[in-house]
Amino acid sequence: MSLFSLLRGKSWPKTSRGAGKILVAFASQTGAAEAIAWRSANALIGAGRFVRVAPLGSLDPAQLAEAGTLLVVTSTYGAGESPDSARAFVRRHMGSRANFSGIAFAVLALGDRKYDATFCQFGRGLDRWLATGGGRRLFDVVCVDADDDDAAMARWCEQLSRLGARCSVESLMPGAPQDWVLAERRLLNPGSAGGESWGVALTPKNPAHLSWTAGDIAEVWPRNDPAEVEAFITRHELDGATLFKWKGHWTALATILAMSRLPADHEVAGISVQWLVERLEWLGSREYSIASLPEDGCMELLVRKAVKDDGSLGLGSGWLVATCPVGGIVSLRLRPNPNFHPPGDGPLILIGAGTGMAGLRVHLKYRARKGLKGAWLLFGERGRADLYYREELAAWQQDGTLARTDLVFSREHDPRRYVQHLVTEAGGDIRDWVTARGAAILVCGGVKMAAGVETALAAIVGEDALEVMTQDGRYRRDIY
Ligand SMILES: Cc1cc2nc3c(=O)[nH]c(=O)nc-3n(C[C@H](O)[C@H](O)[C@H](O)COP(=O)(O)OP(=O)(O)OC[C@H]3O[C@@H](n4cnc5c(N)ncnc54)[C@H](O)[C@@H]3O)c2cc1C
Ligand SMILES: Cc1cc2nc3c(=O)[nH]c(=O)nc-3n(C[C@H](O)[C@H](O)[C@H](O)COP(=O)(O)O)c2cc1C
Numbered sequence: 409m410s411l412f413s414l415l416r417g418k419s420w421p422k423t424s425r426g427a428g429k430i431l432v433a434f435a436s437q438t439g440a441a442e443a444i445a446w447r448s449a450n451a452l453i454g455a456g457r458f459v460r461v462a463p464l465g466s467l468d469p470a471q472l473a474e475a476g477t478l479l480v481v482t483s484t485y486g487a488g489e490s491p492d493s494a495r496a497f498v499r500r501h502m503g504s505r506a507n508f509s510g511i512a513f514a515v516l517a518l519g520d521r522k523y524d525a526t527f528c529q530f531g532r533g534l535d536r537w538l539a540t541g542g543g544r545r546l547f548d549v550v551c552v553d554a555d556d557d558d559a560a561m562a563r564w565c566e567q568l569s570r571l572g573a574r575c576s577v578e579s580l581m582p583g584a585p586q587d588w589v590l591a592e593r594r595l596l597n598p599g600s601a602g603g604e605s606w607g608v609a610l611t612p613k614n615p616a617h618l619s620w621t622a623g624d625i626a627e628v629w630p631r632n633d634p635a636e637v638e639a640f641i642t643r644h645e646l647d648g649a650t651l652f653k654w655k656g657h658w659t660a661l662a663t664i665l666a667m668s669r670l671p672a673d674h675e676v677a678g679i680s681v682q683w684l685v686e687r688l689e690w691l692g693s694r695e696y697s698i699a700s701l702p703e704d705g706c707m708e709l710l711v712r713k714a715v716k717d718d719g720s721l722g723l724g725s726g727w728l729v730a731t732c733p734v735g736g737i738v739s740l741r742l743r744p745n746p747n748f749h750p751p752g753d754g755p756l757i758l759i760g761a762g763t764g765m766a767g768l769r770v771h772l773k774y775r776a777r778k779g780l781k782g783a784w785l786l787f788g789e790r791g792r793a794d795l796y797y798r799e800e801l802a803a804w805q806q807d808g809t810l811a812r813t814d815l816v817f818s819r820e821h822d823p824r825r826y827v828q829h830l831v832t833e834a835g836g837d838i839r840d841w842v843t844a845r846g847a848a849i850l851v852c853g854g855v856k857m858a859a860g861v862e863t864a865l866a867a868i869v870g871e872d873a874l875e876v877m878t879q880d881g882r883y884r885r886d887i888y
Contacts, residue, residue, distance in 0.1 A: 430457055430571065431475035435464040435482040435494035435530075438625055438695070438886070439745040440555070441518050444580055445481040448516075451568055451575035465493040465879060469506035469541070477571065478511050478543070480534055483518040486855070488526030492885055493747060496875045502533070508543035515549045516564050527551065546571075555581075555627070556690055558655075578656040585629050585693075585739035587613040590732050591706060596797075601819055602790040604713040605763060606729040607699075609706045610738055618702045622774040623748035623767065623886065626709060627693040629739040630727035631666040640670050652685045667691055667739070693741070694724025697852060697886055699766035701773050707740075710766035710796060748886040751848035753780050755841055759861050761788040761827045764853020765796045767886045771850055772800075775809055782811040784841065786834065788827030788857070791819045828860035835868040842869050848882040858887040 430452055434445035442463075449459045464480065472478055485491050490498050515538070517531020528551040535549040547567050552560040561577045568575050588610040596607045612618055631637075641648045641662060648662030661681070668688035676684055700708035713729045714722025721730055732738055750771060758768040765787060775783055789795065795815065804810040814834060818824040831838065841847035849865065851858050865883075866874050877883035 428458065428476050430459045430477045430479060431472065432459060432461045432479045432481065433464040433467060433472065434461070434480070435491045435497075437483055437485045437491035437493075437747060439743050439747065441481045441483045441491075441516075442746065443582060443744065444516065444518070445479075447580045448479065448481065448564075448568055448573070448575070451573035451579060452571060454574050455572040457572055463493055465495075465497045467497070469501050469508070472538075473506070473508050473511055475511055477546070478508075478513040478538070479516070480513070480531075480538075481516045481518070482531045482534060484523070484526060484528055484530040488523070488529030490530045491747075492878050492883075494530075496879055499875070502537050506537075506541040508538055508541035511538075511543050512546050513538045513543045514546040514567060517549055517551045519551060520554045522554075527553075555693060581656070582741055582743065584655070584657045585627070585741040586617050588617075588707070588738045588740045589613060590728070590734055590736050590738050593729060593734060596710065597794045600791060600793040602794060603715065604729070605794065605796065606711050606713065607796075608709045608711055608728050609700075610709070610740065611706045613737075617742070618705070618707075620698060620702060620707075620742050621744065621749050622698075622701060622770045623745050623750065623884075624698055625743040625745045625886075626696045626698050626707060627741040627743055628696060628709075628724055628728060629667055629693045629741075630691050630723040631732065631739070632668075632670055632691075633731050634666070634733070634736070636670060637662060637666045640665060643673070644676065646681060650681065652682070654685065655690070661685070663739075664688060691723055695743070695888070696724075696728075697763075697767035697770070699769050701770060701777065703777065704773070708766075710763045710769075712763045745886065748850070748852075748884050750774055751850070751881050751884055753778065755845045755847035756780075756783045757786070757838065757841055757847050757849045758783060758852075759786045759827060759831060759849065760852040761857040762794075762853050764851075764857070764886075765789075767852030768850065769797055769800070772804055772809060776804060776807070781808040783809060784812040784814075784847075785810055786814045786827055786830045788816045788818060788825075788830065791817050826860065827857060828864045831861055831864040832867070835864075838865070838868050842873070842877070846882075848884070849877065851883075851885045851887065853887065855887050858885055 432445050432449045434442050436442035449461045452459045483491055515531050515535040517528035519528035521527050532549055539545050550560050550564045558577055565575045565577050591611045592609040594607045597605045650661045651658045654664050668690055696709045698707055699710050711725050711728045714725045760768045805813055814830050816825050816830050818826055851861055
């Protein structure tokens, strides 16, 4: 790749403005859109195009209008909103019409159809805003449903090819999952009044895969109960070892069946194996915040067992905490999540609840290894039985990695109190840490908790200051 072809920054070099130049802007919460943006840019660079890649949130309309061609890759978050990093962009610029009359543009919108009413809403809105400003739409917004939408990615790829890119769907998407061994699992909250939370330790078959950064995410591809798959294969007299091209990779039939909804017998009666494979419905992947560092020698996850009304287990959590045998293989893909990487070595406030402890713990581990002292943890759970990693937390409090730990157990209070109440009560100190000491804030856990915490933080430091902190990477969230 030519150094002159791929630039990351706010403006074009003076000699390279104007038509013919491609700007790839991205807005991403958990790294998926960002990764596709870079891969799309690489495909264009491979064809000799001059490409610049930049976070949408670091740009303004005038900078967008400087591009000959603008490609935006974005996800949708919250309830149809932008990822955090583009929130200031939306507030400052998207309320009014800008002038994009000189540019051609296209939008790749990542989303998930389970958010029915707001599917890809931010990407679609961005597409409309660019068109309203007079931009020439190269092609209709391409909406991608979760991580299993090859047809949409093929459309994006085809359009990139028209811009000269050399690409295939496989080259734009993350690689195949890797084989990890479920080495150990342990119930971390025995006696809890709430759901079970398990510590799950995994080791990669290939030691080279033991490599990630604090804040990254594990995508787990759940499987059916191995006994059910075996019974299906036997019942239908199939050869589980036969290889088929599946999701871009040669995969054994037994593995494909393990990762797909197993059809009822009447659904498969009389059909060929090839047709069966084509009709199988993938179980999808589930994301988990990684709770350990590669230096720990294994990947640890903190998984809440999801139990449905009929007593059956959630697919992803059930696979990790119950169905997969210890010693069994877990298909797992690492996803870099730059938006939740360590925000520097300065003072840090960590706020979270429930399994959000996973994403906070890994940052405390990171700081402990670097000898960074004085972080502040605010954490909430149902009861004292749910205080995960309590010995570690005590040790960090002892050695100064943690300067302060504020805990709240909701069930011990009437009315219930949650971590956002802790934040409000500690408002004066939080303001002091943020404004006088320049502390960064990390939030990890469920969206409801995160919304409550954000309201409390905005009341303490002010909405504008929080927005600036987001832009500067001093307010980072890993929420779900
Ligand atoms: C960034 C992030 C980090 C997370 N970190 C953690 C963590 O550290 N610990 C933790 O316990 N949980 C975490 N989660 C939640 C986790 O990913 C699962 O949602 C949770 O374990 C329940 O999943 P399940 O498969 O057990 O339940 P299920 O009920 O089987 O599935 C849960 C949800 O997955 C979606 N889904 C269903 N089918 C498909 C499909 N075919 N393809 C894709 N999605 C589908 C649906 O929205 C469904 O409601 C995180 C989520 C995100 C987004
Ligand atoms: C908390 C949360 C809220 C989401 N809200 C929406 C939504 O409103 N509409 C939608 O289409 N997708 C929604 N999604 C799905 C994401 O857009 C999708 O997972 C996307 O691939 C994430 O890309 P990113 O990693 O670049 O942020 C949401 C995902 C999460 C975890």
